[in-house]
Amino acid sequence: xxxxxxxxxxxxxxxxxxxxxxxxxxxxxxxxxxxxxxxxxxxxxxxxxxxxxxxxxxxxxxxxxxxxxxxxxxxxxxxxxxxxxxxxxxxxxxxxxxxxxxxxxxxxxxxxxxxxxxxxxxxxxxxxxxxxxxxxxxxxxxxxxxxxxxxxxxxxxxxxxxxxxxxxxxxxxxxxxxxxxxxxxxxxxxxxxxxxxxxxxxxxxxxxxxxxxxxxxxxxxxxxxxxxxxxxxxxxxxxxxxxxxxxxxxxxxxxxxxxxxxxxxxxxxxxxxxxxxxxxxxxxxxxxxxxxxxxxxxxxxxxxxxxxxxxxxxxxxxxxxxxxxxxxxxxxxxxxxxxxxxxxxxxxxxxxxxxxxxxxxxxxxxxxxxxxxxxxxxxxxxxxxxxxxxxxxxxxxxxxxxxxxxxxxxxxxxxxxxxxxxxxxxxxxxxxxxxxxxxxxxxxxxxxxxxxxxxxxxxxxxxxxxxxxxxxxxxxxxxxxxxxxxxxxxxxxxxxxxxxxxxxxxxxxxxxxxxxxxxxxxxxxxxxxxxxxxxxxxxxxxxxxxxxxxxxxxxxxxxxxxxxxxxxxxxxxxxxxxx
Amino acid sequence: xxxxxxxxxxxxxxxxxxxxxxxxxxxxxxxxxxxxxxxxxxxxxxxxxxxxxxxxxxxxxxxxxxxxxxxxxxxxxxxxxxxxxxxxxxxxxxxxxxxxxxxxxxxxxxxxxxxxxxxxxxxxxxxxxxxxxxxxxxxxxxxxxxxxxxxxxxxxxxxxxxxxxxxxxxxxxxxxxxxxxxxxxxxxxxxxxxxxxxxxxxxxxxxxxxxxxxxxxxxxxxxxxxxxxxxxxxxxxxxxxxxxxxxxxxxxxxxxxxxxxxxxxxxxxxxxxxxxxxxxxxxxxxxxxxxxxxxxxxxx
Numbered sequence: 069x070x071x072x073x074x075x076x077x078x079x080x081x082x083x084x085x086x087x088x089x090x091x092x093x094x095x096x097x098x099x100x101x102x103x104x105x106x107x108x109x110x111x112x113x114x115x116x117x118x119x120x121x122x123x124x125x126x127x128x129x130x131x132x133x134x135x136x137x138x139x140x141x142x143x144x145x146x147x148x149x150x151x152x153x154x155x156x157x158x159x160x161x162x163x164x165x166x167x168x169x170x171x172x173x174x175x176x177x178x179x180x181x182x183x184x185x186x187x188x189x190x191x192x193x194x195x196x197x198x199x200x201x202x203x204x205x206x207x208x209x210x211x212x213x214x215x216x217x218x219x220x221x222x223x224x225x226x227x228x229x230x231x232x233x234x235x236x237x238x239x240x241x242x243x244x245x246x247x248x249x250x251x252x253x254x255x256x257x258x259x260x261x262x263x264x265x266x267x268x269x270x271x272x273x274x275x276x277x278x279x280x281x282x283x284x285x286x287x288x289x290x291x292x293x294x295x296x297x298x299x300x301x302x303x304x305x306x307x308x309x310x311x312x313x314x315x316x317x318x319x320x321x322x323x324x325x326x327x328x329x330x331x332x333x334x335x336x337x338x339x340x341x342x343x344x345x346x347x348x349x350x351x352x353x354x355x356x357x358x359x360x361x362x363x364x365x366x367x368x369x370x371x372x373x374x375x376x377x378x379x380x381x382x383x384x385x386x387x388x389x390x391x392x393x394x395x396x397x398x399x400x401x402x403x404x405x406x407x408x409x410x411x412x413x414x415x416x417x418x419x420x421x422x423x424x425x426x427x428x429x430x431x432x433x434x435x436x437x438x439x440x441x442x443x444x445x446x447x448x449x450x451x452x453x454x455x456x457x458x459x460x461x462x463x464x465x466x467x468x469x470x471x472x473x474x475x476x477x478x479x480x481x482x483x484x485x486x487x488x489x490x491x492x493x494x495x496x497x498x499x500x501x502x503x504x505x506x507x508x509x510x511x512x513x514x515x516x517x518x519x520x521x522x523x524x525x526x527x528x529x530x531x532x533x534x535x536x537x538x539x540x541x542x543x544x545x546x547x548x549x550x551x552x553x554x555x556x557x558x559x560x561x562x563x564x565x566x567x568x569x570x571x572x573x574x575x576x577x578x579x580x581x582x583x584x585x586x587x588x589x590x591x592x593x594x595x596x597x598x599x600x601x602x603x604x605x606x607x608x609x610x611x612x613x614x615x616x617x618x619x620x621x622x623x624x625x626x627x628x629x630x631x632x633x634x635x636x637x638x639x640x641x642x643x644x645x646x647x
Numbered sequence: 648x649x650x651x652x653x654x655x656x657x658x659x660x661x662x663x664x665x666x667x668x669x670x671x672x673x674x675x676x677x678x679x680x681x682x683x684x685x686x687x688x689x690x691x692x693x694x695x696x697x698x699x700x701x702x703x704x705x706x707x708x709x710x711x712x713x714x715x716x717x718x719x720x721x722x723x724x725x726x727x728x729x730x731x732x733x734x735x736x737x738x739x740x741x742x743x744x745x746x747x748x749x750x751x752x753x754x755x756x757x758x759x760x761x762x763x764x765x766x767x768x769x770x771x772x773x774x775x776x777x778x779x780x781x782x783x784x785x786x787x788x789x790x791x792x793x794x795x796x797x798x799x800x801x802x803x804x805x806x807x808x809x810x811x812x813x814x815x816x817x818x819x820x821x822x823x824x825x826x827x828x829x830x831x832x833x834x835x836x837x838x839x840x841x842x843x844x845x846x847x848x849x850x851x852x853x854x855x856x857x858x859x860x861x862x863x864x865x866x867x868x869x870x871x872x873x874x875x876x877x878x879x880x881x882x883x884x885x886x887x888x889x890x891x892x893x894x895x896x897x898x899x900x901x902x903x904x905x906x907x908x909x910x911x912x913x914x915x916x917x918x919x920x921x922x923x924x925x926x927x928x929x930x931x932x933x934x935x936x937x938x939x940x941x942x943x944x945x946x947x
Contacts, residue, residue, distance in 0.1 A: 152778035209783075235785050263785070316900040347900025367786075371898045371918075418780060421787050450780060475780055534779070559778070 081106075085114045094119040113137060120144070121554075121579050123161060123185065124604065127634045128169035140179035140204075141166070147582050147628055148532075149557055150184055151209065154584060154626070156610060158641050161185040164194075165639075171198045179204040179230075186210070192217030196224035203255075204230035211237035215266065219245035226250075230258040232285075240266030247272040256280040260287035262311050262342065267291040278303045287311025290344040295323040301330040309363075310334070312342035319349050332356040341365035341391075348376040358383035362410075367391040367417045374400040382407045388443075393419040394428045394450060401433035405440025413446040418477070428477065431458035431484070438465035446471040453484040454511055459493025463500035472497055473508035479535040479560075482512035489513055495520035498528075508532040518542035522549025530555040543567035547574050557582040565592035572600050580630035591620030593627055597647035604636055605629040605647045822914060826852065828922040829891070831859045839914050845885055845906055852893060852922060853881040884922065892925045 088111055091097050101111040117140040120126060132138065145161020163185045170177050177199050187210045195202060202225045215238060221231065222245055246261075246268040256276070261268070268291060277283060277300050285308060288297070292313030301307070317324050337357050346369045361384050366377065374397045381390070381400075387408040394416050396404070404411070414437060416429055431454045438444060438461065445468045454476055483490055490511040498504060498521050505527055509517060513536035521528065522545035529552055537543070543563040546556065547570065556578065564587030575581055575596075590607070597605040608626035636646040821841060827834040835855040842851045857880060883889020885906045893905040897916040905913070905920070 149778065149781075151783050152781045153784070154778045235783065316896075318901075349899055349901075417786060418782055421780065421782050450782075477780060479776075479779055534781075560776075 081110050084110045088114055092117075116140060117179075118142070122630050122632075123163075123166070124634070124637050125579070125630060125632045128166045129173075130633070132169060132173040132175055136173070136175070138175055139177060140181070141170075141177065142181040142183075143185060144183045145185035145210075147184075147557065147580060148555070149559065149582055149584070154559070155608065155628075156641075156643065157211070158186075159608070159644060160637065160639055160641070162639060163187050164191045167191050167194045176201060178202055179206075181206040181208075182210055183208040184210065186212040187217070188212050189214055189217035189220070193220040196220040199225075201227060203227055204232075206230065206232040206234075207236050208234045209236065214239040215241045215243055215245040215264070219243055219248040222246065222248035222253075223250065226253065227255050228253065229255050231256070232258055232260045233263050234260065236263050238264055240264065242266060244269050244272070246276065249276050251275075251279070254279045254281065257282050258285040258309075259283070260285065260311065262287045262289050262344070264289045265291075270296045274299050274303065281306075283307065285309035285339075287342060288313040290314050293317070294327060294350065298323060298327040298330050301327070301334055305330075305333045306336055307334055308336050309339040310337050310342070312340075312346075313344070315343050315346040315350050317347070317350055319352075324350065324353065328353045328356070335360065337361070339363040341368075343369035343372075346370075346372060348372050351376060351380055354380065355383055359385060362386055363389040365389075365391040367393055367415065369393070370419065378403045384408060386410055389413040391415040391417070393417050395419045396429070396433075398429050398433035398436065401429060402436045402440075405436045408441060410443060411437070411441040412443050413471075414441075414444065415448040416450055417448075418450045428452040431455045434458060435461050435465075438462040442466065443468070445469055448473040448475075448508075450475045450477070452477055453481060454490060454493065455483045455485050456488065456490055456493035456496075457483075457485070459490065460496040463493075463496035467500045467502070469497065469501040469504055471506040472501065472504060473506065473532070474510055475508065476510045479510050480512050489516070491516040491520065495524070498524040503527055506530040509536060510534060514538050515542040515545070518545040522546050525550055527552055529553060531557070533558045533561055535560045537561045537563060540564055540567035540570075544570055547571055553577075554579045556580075558584070558586060560585040562587055564588055568592050569596060572596055575600065575603055575629060576631050578631065580628065582626075582628050583624075584626040586623075588624050588627060589620060590618050590622050590624055593624055594620065594647050596629070601635075602631055602633065603629050604632050606640065607645045607647065608643060609645060610643050824917055824919050826855065826920040826922065828852075828856045828860065829924050829927070831856060831863055833859065835859075837920065839917065843914075844910055845913075848905075849882075849884045849893070852884060852920075856922065857881055881922075883925075887925060890925060891922050892928055893920065894923055894928070895920045 084107065088097065088100060091100060094117065097111060097115060101108045112134050114137070115135045116137060118131060118135050118138050119142045120131070121144050123143045123145050143163065143166060146155055146159055149155060150159070161184060163182055171194060178201050180195065187207060192213055205221060221228065270292065273292065274296070277286065283304055286304065288311060290313055294315055294317040297312055331353055334357060338360055340354065340361055343366055358380060364384060364387055366372065373395055377392060377396050378400050382403055385407060388410050390404065390408065390411060396416065429451050431451065434449055434451070435458045444466045447469065454474065482488060491514055494509050494517050498507070504525055507525065507528060515538045518537060528550045531546060531553065540563055544567050563583065568588050569592055593605050593607060597603065606628045607624055608628065640646055822839045823836045824839060825834050826837050837848065837851050837855060842848045860881065881889065881891055884891055884893040895903055895905050895917045896919050897903055898918055
């Protein structure tokens with residue numbers, strides 16, 4: 069009797085390859101390549117998209133050796149807590165060596181997606197020079213480059229389809245980078261430069277939009293005024309995704325009336341964002357398209373208060389994704405709950421990071437949303453206070469959460485009514501939401517919440533903890549129970565060496581672990597590093613000199629460890645010590 | 648992170664912002680449950696002079712009248728780690744909390760009852776804390792209307808050990824708004840809390856722009872700067888009498904003449920300022936009705 073395995077071997081490789089083409093997720097492809105050697109071989113030659121979750125887990129040379137036909141590369145650099153100033157800027161995550169290797173390897177790179185990496189103008193220039201077919205550049209939370217680098221991309225990538233800049237820190241060199249797109253460039257499908265601070269030549273922008281008939285997504289920056297936006301919309305009624313620039317104008321003018329008309333003609337827009345500078349009196353221009361929106365981001369719009377937000381949102385009956393500031397208030401969220409029945413993702417950000425937050429939202433808003441929006445599966449919620457009762461209700465109403473991130477202004481605030489820890493509330497969430505992949509908890513929390521997480525959060529991949537727990541038991545519960553855990557980030561928790569060293573092999577099943585201001589000591593980190601050669605255990609020590617004779621009993625300020633196939637990295641700056 | 652006490656042998660676990668010697672003096676007093684005079688006057692979580700009782704638990708919804716930076720009412724306490732039940736206010740597990748130097752360091756260290764030295768310490772956050780709340784730099788400063796700018800705080804931050812330097816009041820101590828002047832390509836910023844009246848604002852504008860304006864006219868007319876002539880003062884900004892007039896853009900996007908409303912109201916609604924040539928403003932005459940200006944073009 070032939071085994072299934074040998075039957076499949078009768079398929080020529082081209083057939084296998086064709087079958088694998090249908091596998092788009094990199095996880096599926098990874099799984100397939102583990103089946104047998106011939107599948108591994110077929111898969112690696114046919115893989116075009118490679119995802120590298122930690123740029124230091126592998127070297128570019130090895131990647132290219134395995135996947136010589138790679139066309140699209142995604143790389144992530146700094147740990148997530150770098151977003152909140154916990155990681156020094158020059159920690160690492162340079163893309164330059166990757167681009168150099170790709171150039172040397174004669175790879176036909178068409179797409180590059182980077183997150184939290186350091187990108188230099190030189191890197192961008194290399195990209196522009198050596199990859200004539202380059203089509204798509206997506207940079208998220210990166211820094212180190214200027215508009216000169218963008219100019220190089222614009223000038224040289226003749227078939228550029230996508231230039232998407234999200235939340236990057238870009239130095240503006242006033243070189244009119246956007247004017248560098250040649251007249252022959254008509255291929256743009258997506259252009260997002262919201263995060264740039266400087267001006268662009270408006271006439272160039274309008275001409276660019278006019279000649280790129282396939283443009284679907286356009287997000288401009290604050291330097292693009294409303295009347296320019298009107299002219300752009302008049303040229304591009306086919307847009308699907310729009311990010312406005314400055315949305316401030318006197319509504320009693322002809323410019324504004326024209327905008328209303330042009331907006332009405334944009335019947336394809338389903339995603340709206342921008343409003344970095346906005347006057348509430350201009351918002352009505354957007355009403356005509358509200359009914360078609362599936363995604364709305366008002367989270368950068370200061371000074372739009374609850375009433376005005378609500379007036380807009382109540383028309384958005386098809387909304388699936390909403391990002392707002394907490395100025396919306398609990399009442400406003402109540403209106404969202406009754407208007408947006410299709411809502412899947414909600415993010416409520418802080419409008420005033422330092423202040424009292426009188427307009428902040430509470431548990432009431434969250435409960436209202438959960439009750440009104442049964443399809444809710446992803447939430448990020450900054451709030452003044454929370455209660456167990458509310459969380460339990462939310463868990464009951466919405467068992468479909470994939471992402472649940474709660475952040476209380478005061479990181480250790482107890483249940484607002486009972487003054488108890490919020491263990492039971494979060495326990496209810498993890499118990500009810502069986503598909504939960506990402507969780508951030510906050511508030512007064514003891515080891516109990518981690519017992520619940522370990523017991524119930526079986527699909528959990530990413531967990532963020534701050535100021536929580538009582539003892540090593542907490543961390544141990546998570547490490548033992550969450551079998552699919554990939555990223556664990558912990559700050560200011562009383563977890564120490566016992567938890568860190570209990571199951572060292574666990575870290576090879578994870579992408580990374582971050583621990584800062586906890587109880588782990590140098591000695592324990594050294595032990596871990598010694599016993600696990602396939603982990604890089606890095607200590608970030610900004611203050612003291614790193615000397616060989618550091619006391620083992622001393623607590624470590626910041627530790628970041630990750631699995632890697634290529635040993636300690638060679639580009640670590642002086643304050644990063646790989647043990 | 649500085650500010651969190653490591654386990655100090657033999658002492659109750661408190662945050663380490665109090666020098667050790669000072670702390671040890673106090674601890675002797677506190678282990679007895681008698682109340683010293685000093686203790687009665689201390690700021691505490693409980694009612695003055697009293698100790699925690701279970702009655703506190705079912706109190707009204709926490710209203711937390713203090714701004715975020717003050718963690719008094721909401722400071723956690725340490726539970727007994729071994730038990731699964733949480734006796735909220737066992738006498739031996741709660742201590743009063745001291746506020747140290749309230750005007751500088753506004754935080755409440757958590758008192759922890761540590762029955763055995765092996766258990767870890769509960770952490771509370773002194774306020775404010777690096778990286779909390781977890782908000783990206785690009786999202787900070789939205790309230791000030793500087794939403795298009797990425798905050799310079801995103802530079803590498805060494806944890807600020809001197810908490811007295813951080814803003815702890817609920818209102819910021821300064822309100823900087825942009826101010827541009829016709830004919831001058833570079834804008835300035837002016838602090839409306841430091842210059843806290845219309846007159847002071849007017850003088851500030853003169854100070855900020857007099858030199859720049861002079862430099863502009865020098866370069867544009869190519870004449871040799873005659874230092875003896877001095878620079879012409881910018882005056883008459885508020886009454887229409889000068890060559891320039893001060894206008895502002897409010898929180899609704901409207902352009903308004905500066906000076907119509909009481910100063911405090913002005914500060915709460917102003918988003919940016921502009922110094923325009925009086926000749927460009929129609930209907931600008933003394934005694935004209937207060938109201939909106941409709942100027943051509945948007946204010947940059």
